[in-house]
Amino acid sequence: VSEPPDARAQVLDELQRANRFILVAHENPDGDALGSLVAMHELLDLLGKENAVYIAPDDLPLPREYRFLDLSYAISTTPDDVHERTVIFLDCGNIDRNPAEELRQPGMHILNIDHHHDNTRFGTVNLVEPDASCTAEIIWSLVSDLGVRPNKAMADALYVGLITDTGKFMYENTSPRSHIMAAELIEAGVDVQRMNRLLFEDVPHAKVQLLARALCGCERYDDGALIITELSLEDYKATGAEDHDSEGVIDHLRGVEGTLVAALVRELRRENASGRRKVSLRAADPSVDVSRIARAQGGGGHRQAAGFTTDLDREQLVAFLREEVATQR
């Protein structure tokens, strides 16, 4: 098992030497996961390598805002020769967040390319760069190391990862490198205004109604240090919203004056059979590490954005979160 800087050299070497790959990201893929999949697919195509992109049946259809990415070639069953392929995990901090059991078996040869600081280093090679704003930024640097010029599809995909994971260059992870990357991608043909419209506008009315419900239902504790809201199956049903339409809700909570930690609790169709709910956390202050809170419940993430699933009821959850926030104040 190797770590940077050797990991980078080894990944570059394997991308050039191996011939068959399978690419996978984390479940409930976001813009960085999907953008990274597309960009890595384009890179391997340009290198002349056979490569399959795996997306779990549960993750389809993709969230509306990412459907413009061409992933028509993606497969939802793993190929028979999966054991002979180099598996590339992208943006996946923990192997359990991988939706395909076949890719989790012992003996798989795994390149783990990620930027989550709490990545469990489950790969054969672990190229984990917590200073990268997004996994797409790591891929961008690999593309450049290989002397490859990004094509339009690759540039668009990398830009999706960059702009979503940095919150349009507003989050703490945004660095000069992120902006240099953006500049190069725009030179490679990214249409910034079109991207903004595809990713952040054309918002369905159902999504706005879901947001309204979330904002109406929010509660604040400890002088607003903790702000929490909950979306039930009933909220989704009444508004006609889809599971992922809650994307962005938590940013409104985080922005409220006095907030240290914002929490969004969601009852999702997929999780409903088990009765578990998903909790997303955001830190509004750099002194707070929400990934610590998430890990205490078996989840994970970044210092500023993390999550976990839970069986706790509302009261227990609020008590847990208030205590965790208090210890970090």
Ligand SMILES: [Mn+2]
């Ligand atoms: Mn990411």
